[in-house]
Amino acid sequence: MIMNDPDDYAVHLQDVSRTYGKGPTEVAALRHVTVGFPRGSFTAVMGPSGSGKSTLLQCASGLDRPQTGSVRIAGRDITRLREKELAELRRDHVGVVFQSFNLVPSLTAAQNTVLPTRLARRRPDPARVRDLLQRVGLAGRERHRPAQLSGGQQQRVAIARALLSRPEVLFADEPTGALDRGTGHEVLALLREAADTYGQTVVMVTHDPEAATYADGVLFLTDGRIVDSLRRPSVDQIAARLGGSR
Numbered sequence: 001m002i003m004n005d006p007d008d009y010a011v012h013l014q015d016v017s018r019t020y021g022k023g024p025t026e027v028a029a030l031r032h033v034t035v036g037f038p039r040g041s042f043t044a045v046m047g048p049s050g051s052g053k054s055t056l057l058q059c060a061s062g063l064d065r066p067q068t069g070s071v072r073i074a075g076r077d078i079t080r081l082r083e084k085e086l087a088e089l090r091r092d093h094v095g096v097v098f099q100s101f102n103l104v105p106s107l108t109a110a111q112n113t114v115l116p117t118r119l120a121r122r123r124p125d126p127a128r129v130r131d132l133l134q135r136v137g138l139a140g141r142e143r144h145r146p147a148q149l150s151g152g153q154q155q156r157v158a159i160a161r162a163l164l165s166r167p168e169v170l171f172a173d174e175p176t177g178a179l180d181r182g183t184g185h186e187v188l189a190l191l192r193e194a195a196d197t198y199g200q201t202v203v204m205v206t207h208d209p210e211a212a213t214y215a216d217g218v219l220f221l222t223d224g225r226i227v228d229s230l231r232r233p234s235v236d237q238i239a240a241r242l243g244g245s246r
Helices: 053-061 083-093 109-119 126-135 151-164 181-198 235-245
Strands: 009-020 027-038 042-046 068-073 094-097 169-173 201-205 217-222 225-231
Touching: 009 053, 009 201, 027 053, 027 068, 027 201, 027 225, 042 053, 042 181, 053 169, 053 201, 083 094, 094 151, 109 126, 109 151, 126 151, 126 181, 151 169, 151 181, 169 181, 181 201, 217 235, 225 235
Parallel strands: 042 201, 042 217, 094 169, 169 201
Antiparallel strands: 009 027, 009 068, 217 225
């Protein structure tokens, strides 16, 4: 999965580095990372705490800017875009499932789901909204506001929102972390369907070896560097590799 030609991939990072802090408190979250994610692929990103997983996702999705290197989405180097241009590109091509949900408290589950679509001045398909909310386990709760939902239910709204517009690239940061086992598998099946049926590129940060088996391949990070990758691995293979990275 580590690539050379940026034009062949939905997302391509070239020599990306990101540090936080200065002097003795400086932390290198990413160190000269080069990786490409093929169109229509599903990739899991794993590694120990502090390995750079979330920073990789943030830089790849345009939520953060690296100090060095380039990031290309939809054929454009997003590190060179102005804030307005970047916001428009992310709106049109990128979906993100956040750990913090980022729901609007005054809106219902259904209204939160369609909000980005409406902000993009597109008309959401009511049938697809109902289907997505049902498939993430929120049938009957479409009119509930975030305060009336559990943390796991709010995560399901965030997942439905990210999937609704069928973005070219979908980034997910621990999307099943707040979900029960059954709903987690349903969400992973939705992400798998996004890649297989709709040709979306899915990049998922996870700590769960079982969740990672839904992906086409797994990238392993340690100390801000990609140290290994596995193609269609088993739970045991992933667990063994993670054990070796600690």
